[in-house]
Amino acid sequence: MNSIDWVILFTTLILIVAYGTWKSRGSRNIDGYLLGNKSLPWWNVCLSIMATQASAITFLSTPGQAYEDGMRFLQFYFGLPLAMVILSITAVPLYHRLKVYTAYEYLESRFDLKTRSLAAFFFLMLRGLSVGITIYAPSLILSTMLDWNINITTIFIGSLVMIYTVSGGTKAVSMTQKYQLTIIMGGMIIAGWTAFSKLPDNITFTEAFQVAGEMGKLNLINLSFDLSDRYNIWSGLIGGLFLFLSYFGADQSQVGRYLGGSSIGQSRLGLIFNGLLKIPMQFVILYIGILVFVFYQFNQAPVFHNQSMKDKAMQTEYAGDIAALESEYDKVFIEKKKEAENLVGAIRADNPTLIQQSRESIERIQGEEKVIRGQVKDKIAAAIPGANTLDKDYVFITFVMTYLPHGLIGLLLAVVFSAAMASTASELNALASTTAVDIYKRSIAPNANDYHYVKASKWFTAGWAIFGMMFASIANQAENLIQFVNIIGSLFYGTILGIFLSAFYLKYIKSNAVFFAAIIAEAVILYCYFFTDMAFLLYNIIGCLVVVVLAYVIQFIENQGIKKASQ
Amino acid sequence: ERWSSWYWLVMIVLAIQIIIYLFITTSF
Numbered sequence: 226m227n228s229i230d231w232v233i234l235f236t237t238l239i240l241i242v243a244y245g246t247w248k249s250r251g252s253r254n255i256d257g258y259l260l261g262n263k264s265l266p267w268w269n270v271c272l273s274i275m276a277t278q279a280s281a282i283t284f285l286s287t288p289g290q291a292y293e294d295g296m297r298f299l300q301f302y303f304g305l306p307l308a309m310v311i312l313s314i315t316a317v318p319l320y321h322r323l324k325v326y327t328a329y330e331y332l333e334s335r336f337d338l339k340t341r342s343l344a345a346f347f348f349l350m351l352r353g354l355s356v357g358i359t360i361y362a363p364s365l366i367l368s369t370m371l372d373w374n375i376n377i378t379t380i381f382i383g384s385l386v387m388i389y390t391v392s393g394g395t396k397a398v399s400m401t402q403k404y405q406l407t408i409i410m411g412g413m414i415i416a417g418w419t420a421f422s423k424l425p426d427n428i429t430f431t432e433a434f435q436v437a438g439e440m441g442k443l444n445l446i447n448l449s450f451d452l453s454d455r456y457n458i459w460s461g462l463i464g465g466l467f468l469f470l471s472y473f474g475a476d477q478s479q480v481g482r483y484l485g486g487s488s489i490g491q492s493r494l495g496l497i498f499n500g501l502l503k504i505p506m507q508f509v510i511l512y513i514g515i516l517v518f519v520f521y522q523f524n525q526a527p528v529f530h531n532q533s534m535k536d537k538a539m540q541t542e543y544a545g546d547i548a549a550l551e552s553e554y555d556k557v558f559i560e561k562k563k564e565a566e567n568l569v570g571a572i573r574a575d576n577p578t579l580i581q582q583s584r585e586s587i588e589r590i591q592g593e594e595k596v597i598r599g600q601v602k603d604k605i606a607a608a609i610p611g612a613n614t615l616d617k618d619y620v621f622i623t624f625v626m627t628y629l630p631h632g633l634i635g636l637l638l639a640v641v642f643s644a645a646m647a648s649t650a651s652e653l654n655a656l657a658s659t660t661a662v663d664i665y666k667r668s669i670a671p672n673a674n675d676y677h678y679v680k681a682s683k684w685f686t687a688g689w690a691i692f693g694m695m696f697a698s699i700a701n702q703a704e705n706l707i708q709f710v711n712i713i714g715s716l717f718y719g720t721i722l723g724i725f726l727s728a729f730y731l732k733y734i735k736s737n738a739v740f741f742a743a744i745i746a747e748a749v750i751l752y753c754y755f756f757t758d759m760a761f762l763l764y765n766i767i768g769c770l771v772v773v774v775l776a777y778v779i780q781f782i783e784n785q786g787i788k789k790a791s792q
Numbered sequence: 793e794r795w796s797s798w799y800w801l802v803m804i805v806l807a808i809q810i811i812i813y814l815f816i817t818t819s820f
Contacts, residue, residue, distance in 0.1 A: 299813070306806045310799045438820025445813035458810070493795070500802045504809055 226371065226626075230635030237408065237639040241646070242389050245401035249393025255678045259326050259658050261396035261485045269403055270495025273482040273651070274473075275503065276402035276409070281363030281645035282618070284413060284510065289530075289617035291514030292521075295442040297456040299511055302504050304465025308473055309500030313493040315729045316474045321489045326662045327655075328480040328725070335728040336736035338667070343743060344724055345663035347717045348477055349656060353689065356652040357696030358710045363645040364697065367638070369533045370622055376698050382642065383694040386649045391686045394679075395485055395658075398650045405643040410506070412633075412640035416621075417513035419629055420520045428523075428569060435572050436522065436565070437515045439584050440591075453760035464762035467769055471722035472714075477655035517624050522565040522587075528554045528601050530616040530623045535601075538608035547604050554597045561590045653693070657686035715761040716754060719768020720746045726769065727776050734776045738783060742776035 252258040265273070290298050316328075325331050329348065333341040364378040371378075389397040424433060437443055447457040452464060473479045473496070486492030528551050529535045538547060564586045571579035602614040625637045661682040670677070700707050720743050727734045727742075750768045753759050759767075 303806065303810065306802045310802050313795070313799070435820060438816070443816050443820045446810070446817045494798075497798050497802055501805055504806070 226634060226638075227631050229632050230638070233632060233635030234638050234642070237636070238385060238642055238646075241401050241404055241643065242385050244404065245389035245397040246392050248400045249389070249397035252394050252396060252679065254675045255326070255661075255682070257396065258394035258679045258682055259481075259662070261394070261399060263485060264396075264487050265399055265485045265491065265495075266487060267491040267494035267498065269399055270483050270486045270492055271498040271502070272403045272406050273399045273485075274479060274495060274499045275506065276406040276644075276647040277478055277482055277651035278472075278503075278648070279406075279409070279506075279644060280359050280648035281641050284409065284641060284644050285363065285366055285622055286618050287507070287510045288514030288517060288621035289619070291442065291511040292518045292620045293617050295444040296508075296511045296515065297444045297447060299445055299504065299507055300447065300456060300458050300461035301465055302507050303458060303461035304463065304467070305469045305503050306500035307462070307466050308469035309496045311470060312474045313496050316480075316725075317483065317492045317496065318489050319729070320480065320484060321486075321492065325484070327477050327659050328475055329477070329659060329663045332724065332728060333667075336724075336739055340724065340736055340740045340743070341663060342668070343740060344475070344721055345659050347721055347747075348475075348659055349664075351713045351717045352476070352478060352652055352656055353692065354696065354710045354713055356649060356656065356689065356693040357700060358707060359649050359652060360645065360693055361697035361700045361707070363641055365701070366618055366622060367641060369531065369619075370626060371638075372533070375701055379694055379697045382645050382649065383690055383697070385642075386646045386653060387687060387690040390650050390653050390657075390690070391683050394682065394686075395481060395654055398654045399482065399485055401650065402647050405647040408636075408643050409640050409647075410509075412636050413510060413513060415633060416625055416629065416637055417509070417516050419633070420513065420516040420624070423520055423524070423628060425523050425566075432569055432572060433516065433519045436519050436568060439568060439572070439580065440518070440522075440587065442515050442518060452763055452766075460762055464766065467722065467765040468718065468762070470726075471718040471765060471769075475718075475721045475725045477659050478651045481655045481658055482651065514621065517621060520624075520628075523562055525555065525558050527623060528598060529605065529614075530619040531614075532619075532623060534605060534609065534612060534614075534616075538605040538612075541608040543604045543608040547601060547608075550597055550601050550604065554594065554601075557590060557593050557597065561587060561594070564590060649693070653686055653689050656689040657682050660685040660689070712754075712761050715764040716750055717747070717768075719750060719765040720772055722765065723769040723772025723776075727773055731773065731777070734780050735783075738776040738780035739772070742772045742779055745775055746771035 249261075256262055287298065320328065320331060323331055323334055327345070329341050329345040332344055360379055360382050364375055364382060367373070368375040368378040373381075389401060393400070421430065421433060428436075434443075449457050450459045451457055452460055454460060483492040483495055486495055527535075535547070538544070564583055568580065568583035568587060571583050602616075606612055606614050622637075622641070626634055629637060661678060665681055665685070666673075666678055670681075673681075700710070723746060724739055724743050727739050746768050749771050750764055753764065753767070
């Protein structure tokens with residue numbers, strides 16, 4: 226980082242915050258503050274939805290994931306377009322016609338207050354905890370790369386978001402997201418282009434693609450049916466459908482985005498374009514990781530991508546061991562580079578025998594590299610007790626900091642900060658809306674005036690932001706807490722989806738049946754979590770099905786009881 | 793107060809993408 230990078234980084238962030246605060250000033254009624262006066266055109270709805278879903282970790286981890294195990298992660302998103310179609314048909318017109326502020330408000334008109342409060346409580350619990358991690362996860366990586374204190378990084382991101390979300394509400398969130406996503410995608414494409422342009426002079430785009438394919442990185446589709454493994458087409462289509470129905474249909478962080486659409490049509494179009502663009506966008510981000518991988522076939526990759534952690538380990542008695550392993554790694558690389566050049570030659574000659582020979586050699590060398598990297602990780606873990614030696618989240622950002630020209634480094638860091646801010650802003654805004662509308666206005670202070678609720682919503686936004694920052698600093702002390710929060714969505718999403726699907730499609734089911742079915746389903750899911758090792762993707766499906774089936778049974782029994790009593 | 797063609801478009805684009813990705817997986 227030099228002064229140009231710092232200027233670009235801070236100018237970008239300050240301009241976005243100032244723009245969001247200025248453009249959304251003067252919301253004095255609750256419609257303006259929580260729904261942005263329903264003024265968003267479809268393209269802004271779409272950009273907001275995409276910016277909310279893609280957190281900073283998406284842009285840091287996804288290229289690293291492709292670098293390590295190829296593009297198979299893409300399959301996880303195959304259920305998303307189907308969910309967009311289903312929600313466009315059902316949820317969007319329902320929410321718009323009932324003029325709700327939150328998804329949970331609809332549940333009271335369809336069922337009753339206790340079902341609405343239960344769903345709102347589940348949401349506040351899972352999103353309240355995960356907003357802390359949305360801030361913490363990128364802070365950890367950024368603080369390592371910039372050599373900042375982790376708590377200062379957390380407070381920096383949290384405070385920037387707090388300024389415009391508290392002052393401008395939903396309008397500020399969606400106004401800033403369209404620019405944040407533009408910066409994010411622009412920066413990512415520039416980074417990918419840089420990786421490609423730094424390949425040896427004569428390698429074409431197609432050849433880079435073929436090299437990646439020969440190295441097994443273009444494993445886009447796996448047809449085997451196994452719902453406990455998230456990386457096959459069926460898990461993506463079935464498990465992904467349930468997950469994304471719940472996330473986009475029943476999680477206020479997303480529902481709040483399309484409730485701001487200016488009409489049913491505009492909200493629908495926003496969802497439809499998300500369904501059209503999401504998979505190609507993930508393809509591009511994953512492919513950037515592949516380009517970095519191909520780049521490192523011809524250029525020396527770091528033996529361990531978290532440079533700062535390796536430097537710390539080099540201050541200990543293990544320094545000699547690590548240095549020896551590193552020079553061994555360098556030797557292996559020279560051999561690999563030669564084979565990679567042979568592979569390109571074989572591809573050009575279109576000689577299948579030579580291609581296979583080169584590929585087998587490279588696979589053997591990669592095996593050696595993997596062993597050395599494993600040994601280095603063991604040494605670092607021994608040198609720094611309790612260190613997390615997973616370094617795939619650092620692959621992309623280390624590449625950026627090492628190989629991108631000054632100016633672009635600042636831009637790419639602005640990308641990571643912007644992505645963290647965009648998704649945090651939606652989450653804080655949704656937490657505040659749900660607290661204000663479903664709890665405070667409904668059950669605590671039902672008869673206050675409009676301006677009072679705007680003020681209360683501002684306080685709730687600030688309160689959740691401070692809670693998120695405090696939770697992030699606790700998370701820094703507890704690795705297993707982070708893992709728990711990362712799966713907490715899976716624990717509640719299935720049940721919430723079951724409640725909403727019963728509401729949308731099963732007129733037969735009434736409030737008592739769905740309420741008790743949801744509580745039993747949640748107990749079943751928690752039992753599975755504590756006492757079985759079932760795949761998390763299955764929780765969404767099981768939770769949802771248990772709610773629907775049980776609610777049906779309870780309703781049937783209740784109806785029989787009423788019939789008997791009336792005879 | 794034609795949506796269905798938009799819904800079909802989403803499904804067809806998804807299907808085309810899956811076919812392209814399947815082709816890439818098997819031929820590279």
